Amino acid sequence: MPDTAAIPVLTIDGPSGSGKGTISRAVAGRLGWHYLDSGALYRAIGVAAGWADLDLADPAALVRCAFDTEIGFREADGEPRVIVNGVDATDELRTETAGAAASAIAAIPEVRFALKERQRAFRRAPGLVADGRDMGTVIFPDAGRKVFLTASAEERAERRYKQLKDKGVSVTLDGLLREILARDARDASRAVAPLRPADDAVRIDTTGLGIETVVDRVLALMEP
Ligand SMILES: Nc1ncnc2c1ncn2[C@@H]1O[C@H](COP(=O)(O)OP(=O)(O)O)[C@@H](O)[C@H]1O
Ligand SMILES: Nc1ccn([C@H]2C[C@H](O)[C@@H](COP(=O)(O)OP(=O)(O)O)O2)c(=O)n1
Secondary structure, three states: OOOOOOOEEEEEOOOOOOOHHHHHHHHHHHHHHHHEEEHHHHHHHHHHHOOOOOOOOHHHHHHHHHHHHOOEEEEOOOEEEEEEEEOOOOOHHHHHHHHHHHHOOOOHHHHHHHHHHHHOOOOOOOOOEEEOOOOHHHOOOOOOOEEEEEHHHHHHHHHHHHHHHHOOOOOOOHHHHHHHHHHHHHHHHHOOOOOOOOEEEEEEEEOOOOOOHHHHHHHHOOOO
């Protein structure tokens, strides 16, 4: 295992729709750093488990699935794509069904353990921006900068509503708000690596803030 401790890491954690993916990608682009979308790993395991018809109540099968599933990230026409066992699963991964399955399997401690080293392997020079729920608390506790993004549940549901509508997915605002609240509750109440800010994280409430403002605030934290 190469010693990667000297490679800088910025962690960006927070609940669904707080803007982690958008802000992390933009900041990684501006810094020229690598990017880890840890949620995509949990979503990919959930989707692969569905393809294999695994029982979401069978932890042993899900852990095998977490170790065996091949997950690759690539860009096509400037858009990030996620390849699961050789199949481009990007669109399926972004559905709320995949998000709920990811949140359910993410509560299994052995599944989290199975993904630990895979996530740490993303720490490569010149640096890494890591987005998720436990990047600052569990996966990269030694990160030099940690951010915890929040926004009101209503605003997060509205952002998701717009995002899915733009993709032509039929959803209701009420339904999304319910799903977001249910996922927040499950992610924050699980016994292992619950959603919570690291003690040394800077919290940014993005309610009412535009994307560029949040990107600038995070970049300002990176100044020496
Ligand atoms: N500060 C912000 N203001 C308004 N919209 C935002 C903001 N941050 C993100 N968004 C939009 O909200 C949606 C969800 O953001 P996303 O990055 O997918 O959140 P997360 O990864 O936390 O679930 C996207 O369509 C994104 O463009
Ligand atoms: N580091 C992580 C990332 C995601 N998860 C789980 C919990 C989340 O509800 C699901 C999906 O995460 P993802 O970040 O893709 O979801 P959102 O974009 O925030 O809606 O995976 C986790 O437990 N730990």
